[in-house]
Amino acid sequence: MTPDFDISHIVHAPQRIDPAFLDSPVLTNAALDAAIGCHVLAKAELANPIGCFKGRGADLFCAVALEAGEPVVSASAGNFGQGLAYATNRRGHACTVFAASQANPVKVEAMRKLGANVRLVGADFDAAKDAARRHATQTGQRWVEDGAEAAVADGAGTIALELIAAAPFDVLVVPLGNGALLDGVGHVVRARAPQARIIAVVAANAPAMKLSLEAGRAVATEQADTIADGIAVRVPIPSTLGRLRACCDDVVAVSEHDLFLAMCLIHRTLGVMVEPAAAAGVAAMLTEPERYAGLRVATILTGANISPALRARLLAA
Incomplete structure (x- = not known):
């Protein structure tokens, strides 16, 4: 431990x-x-x-780590993005999620239905993450990295x-x-x-x-x-x-x-x-x-x- x-x-x-x-x-x-x-x-x-399972961590993160109304940017293969979209929507935060251009369409559509602004960029998840990180830096929005929070x-x-x-x-x-x-x-x-x-x-x-x-x-x-x-x-x-x-x-x-x-x-x-x-x-x-x-x-x-x-x-x- x-x-x-x-x-x-x-x-x-x-x-x-x-x-x-x-x-x-x-x-x-x-x-x-x-x-x-x-x-x-x-x-x-x-x-x-x-x-x-991603709703557990995403909802807890939004409850304890964000200021009121603070917008967030993340990258996801789809499941963490859904969790973040769900949690930010119910707690009053704007949410942008970057996903790969070939991401699972079921997950992409679910993220959008849950209120996320989904951007499809790059050949895989890590390429989408690079683009998401740049976007967060350029816009000054809160960068949320699944695995690091x-x-x-x-x-x-x-x-x-x-x-x-x-x-x-x-x-x-x-x-x-x-x-x-x-x-x-x-x-x-x-x-x-x-x-x-x-x-x-x-x-x-x-x-x-x-x-x-x-x-x-x-x-x-x-x-x-x-x-x-x-x-x-x-x-x-x-x-x-x-x-x-x-x-x-x-x-x-x-x-x-x-x-x-x-x-x-x-x-x-x-x-x-x-x-x-x-x-x-x-x-x-x-x-x-x-x-x-x-x-x-x-x-x-x-x-x-x-x-x-x-x-x-x-x-x-």
């Missing part, structure tokens, strides 16, 4: 977060357990106003408080994008369930975070070409790496094939349709079943905002 971690921020966070994002269910299924060889506890962050991580950490209260687990397997989720839940588990191991999961086609945590420095990649847009990081945030490394025991990579297999397995056994990043934890279990055999393994189904093409592919599988 990092020396500056204070769990009280997360313990008190639910008082500031819209209740619509709290107390998500933990899903279990005997057929899922049998397919993997362990007991899976799937925290489903799906049935809320934006269909993903403490309140965003604290909001995500409330997921772990609920998981620990729901059932004991031996391992927590966490999808790893820019790191707010791992930062929040990882530090809570270190403090409240220190016996549990924490495994972070990246897409093999977007390995920058794994390479960076293993090297102890930011390692950018030329591409992040994965169906899991929610964890498609090409350029890590250097200042966060120390905190992230302190709250996970290992970082693993999963293939595109296993991400899709995990989506299919989740759909078949749990009856929910998740986007690829949300299936990363189950994909990790499928990749290395011997690692989890006989254990109680928790994971987080982070979102349900699947692209139309992937939805059609999943339904046809």
Whole structure:
């Protein structure tokens, strides 16, 4: 655990977060357990106003880190942008979100419906982030970087408080994008369930975070070409790496094939349709079943905002 971690921020966070994002269910299924060889506890962050976990951190950030009426600028693959749009709209802030030109159209349309001014710029998320940062500097608006804001991580950490209260687990397997989720839940588990191991999961086609945590420095990649847009990081945030490394025991990579297999397995056994990043934890279990055999393994189904093409592919599988 990092020396500056204070769990009280997360313990008190639910008082500031819209209740619509709290107390998500933990899903279990005997057929899922049998397919993997362990007991899976799937925290489903799906049935809320934006269909993903990002509302927790975005709403907390807007509650504690913004001045009244302060406009914000951010970049997103779509889910954090939805959370920020939802939170700023209900709290009276203007919100501009930059996304890649090829961003998931379902997420883009949702951000716009929630009130964000969405600008499509660049070939990928990190290119859109560069443009967003420049825009924030030029306009003097508040720059909000998912993964770098403490309140965003604290909001995500409330997921772990609920998981620990729901059932004991031996391992927590966490999808790893820019790191707010791992930062929040990882530090809570270190403090409240220190016996549990924490495994972070990246897409093999977007390995920058794994390479960076293993090297102890930011390692950018030329591409992040994965169906899991929610964890498609090409350029890590250097200042966060120390905190992230302190709250996970290992970082693993999963293939595109296993991400899709995990989506299919989740759909078949749990009856929910998740986007690829949300299936990363189950994909990790499928990749290395011997690692989890006989254990109680928790994971987080982070979102349900699947692209139309992937939805059609999943339904046809």
